[in-house]
Amino acid sequence: MQIYLPVAELAVNMFVLLGMGGAVGFLSGMFGVGGGFLMTPLLIFYGIPPAVAVATEANQIVAASTSGALAHWRRRGVDVRLGLVLLAGGLVGSLIGVMVFRVLRAVGQLDLLISVLYVGLLGSIGTLMIIESARAMRARRRGRPVSGRRPGQHTWIHGLPFKMRFKRSRLYVSAIPVLAIGATVGLLAAIMGVGGGFIMVPAMIYLLRVPTSVVIGTSLFQIVFVTAFTTVLHATTNYTVDVVLALILMVGGVIGAQFGAFAGHKLRGEQLRGLLALLVLAVAGRLLYDLVSTPDSLYVVETGLGL
Amino acid sequence: MRGGGLIAAAALLALVLMLVPGSGPARGETVTAGMSDTRVEIQSNFVGTELTLFGLIEPEPGAELAEAYDVAVVVRGPGADTVTRRRERVAGIWINRRAVSFADAPSYYAVLSNRPVAEIADAETLAAYQIGLGNIRLEADGADSPAQAEEFRRAMIERKADRGLYVTAERAVDMMAPALFATRIPLPAYIRTGAYSARILVFAEGSLVATQRETFWVAKSGFEERVSNWATRRPLLYGLGAVAIAIFAGWFAGVIFRRD
Known part of the structure; x- marks a missing residue:
């Protein structure tokens, strides 16, 4: 069934979009990731203008992370103080990101930046994940326990000034890396249409040593507000948020995530991560191919960006 | 009788001439x-x-x-400022380089x-x-x-x-x-x-x-018109509305699929 997207100004097949939302929702439920980093490239492959894909995906992530954030909140898995400092950084990052987005769009380099960032980010994350899960699988075969966290170790991070106490996380750490992590995630949210959990969670665990019990809840808490802020900024500066598209993706995503979570319990962790890594690399590969292969036409025509 | 026939013939001829x-x-x-x-x-x-x-x-x-x-x-159709960009290969990647714009192109x-x-x-x-197509009047800018x-x-x-x-x-x-x-x-x-x-x-x-x-x-028309009007004329309200819908959807999904 064809449906006309009022902001993207094109007709799309609603079932394809529902299917895409469902498939990405399934994966995000299975792997416990947000899914923005898969959804945005998929939307671009489908022909949605990258500017609309990014801004609309930010809107969808608000929905996808709200239910998770609420669930963690009820389990007291959110360190509000830490979340607010991350959020402060995130808002600044998002603001800068939306401005960069606007300028690059005006000079015709936005699509390029989005693709290059995705190739770089997905390529490196996918590679790291493959290495990590291969190592874990080998370790399991040899019968050794897999250990990730080495608590008590101090790094240069702990020597920075402006220390703050985060009670629920039982942390006493400088505000600088917290703000920096938040800002990076905000910047990515605005330019790439991702929640940024896949960067924030490892950074919180490995750099800040936040206990695993509050990592996910706190990052989701930050993501809800940063993507909400990003959505409003994109809506007011670039006019690229398509609520009809966002709504279709939300419906597909919510349903898919339920089945994904169920399937996730049936598979082993390393296998899951190995699968996700392959998927991430495939998306990066496709984007890289589009960047380097000779296009059908050497010319691009843009009409009335409203800038 | 004869005169009348002549007039009729002339009228017919005139009629035929008019139609041919x-x-x-x-x-x-x-x-x-x-x-x-x-x-x-x-x-x-x-x-x-x-x-x-x-x-x-x-x-x-x-x-x-x-x-x-x-x-x-x-x-x-209505005119719109239209930009044409030419892609060039830089370090293996195709990048938009030269841009020429046409003001108010149909x-x-x-x-x-x-x-x-x-x-x-x-x-x-x-x-x-x-x-x-070759005769559309277009003013190029940037060439x-x-x-x-x-x-x-x-x-x-x-x-x-x-x-x-x-x-x-x-x-x-x-x-x-x-x-x-x-x-x-x-x-x-x-x-x-x-x-x-x-x-x-x-x-x-x-x-x-x-x-x-x-x-x-x-x-x-209808819903599509309202959505795009809001998006362009009341962008702040539109953005806040989009966020409100998303938060509601997320909350609602959490309620119906609650596992804990």
Whole structure:
């Protein structure tokens, strides 16, 4: 069934979009990731203008992370103080990101930046994940326990000034890396249409040593507000948020995530991560191919960006 | 009796002469046109449409119709600033480099005719009335030379034609009778909203004998109209609304699928 997207100004097949939302929702439920980093490239492959894909995906992530954030909140898995400092950084990052987005769009380099960032980010994350899960699988075969966290170790991070106490996380750490992590995630949210959990969670665990019990809840808490802020900024500066598209993706995503979570319990962790890594690399590969292969036409025509 | 027969024969001859085309100078024709619709509404299921335009050529009272007419219909959509960028390979990656912009270029343009326009009128006439993709008046900005401006102009027209936004159809006007014609204006899914004009040009033996202009509107309707109005006119409210919907959807999903 064809449906006309009022902001993207094109007709799309609603079932394809529902299917895409469902498939990405399934994966995000299975792997416990947000899914923005898969959804945005998929939307671009489908022909949605990258500017609309990014801004609309930010809107969808608000929905996808709200239910998770609420669930963690009820389990007291959110360190509000830490979340607010991350959020402060995130808002600044998002603001800068939306401005960069606007300028690059005006000079015709936005699509390029989005693709290059995705190739770089997905390529490196996918590679790291493959290495990590291969190592874990080998370790399991040899019968050794897999250990990730080495608590008590101090790094240069702990020597920075402006220390703050985060009670629920039982942390006493400088505000600088917290703000920096938040800002990076905000910047990515605005330019790439991702929640940024896949960067924030490892950074919180490995750099800040936040206990695993509050990592996910706190990052989701930050993501809800940063993507909400990003959505409003994109809506007011670039006019690229398509609520009809966002709504279709939300419906597909919510349903898919339920089945994904169920399937996730049936598979082993390393296998899951190995699968996700392959998927991430495939998306990066496709984007890289589009960047380097000779296009059908050497010319691009843009009409009335409203800038 | 005989005299009466002569008068009747003369009257008949006059009548025949009036009906036989081509015997008088083809001057001062008028063309009357109508359209199947003057408003195209973009709704949620819009995938493009076609409008039928039909017309009748009539001679000036007392004059006669020409032997044959040619009809060209030039349809133009609302103008929009259009940028054409050329991609170049830099370090293996295709990057947008030179950009040439065309101010107020028609977002949609179609030339529909009963036969190739080059056969209908001479090049000067076609240029004067902007008939044909090569005759659209466009002002290039950002090009180094006229040759470069021409290169980008061609590229822009080609890309627009690929998307069905610039159309040339050389047999699209159906001459159902020497003075009666009809054509279909193809409007693709991603047309711009606004006022469209269809200019009907009637030629006889290479010279323009009558013109007429019809106007139609393309507008989003109902829900689509409201959404896009809000998005552009009340962006803050729209953005906040989008966020509110998302938060509600997330909360609602959490309630119905609650596992803990």
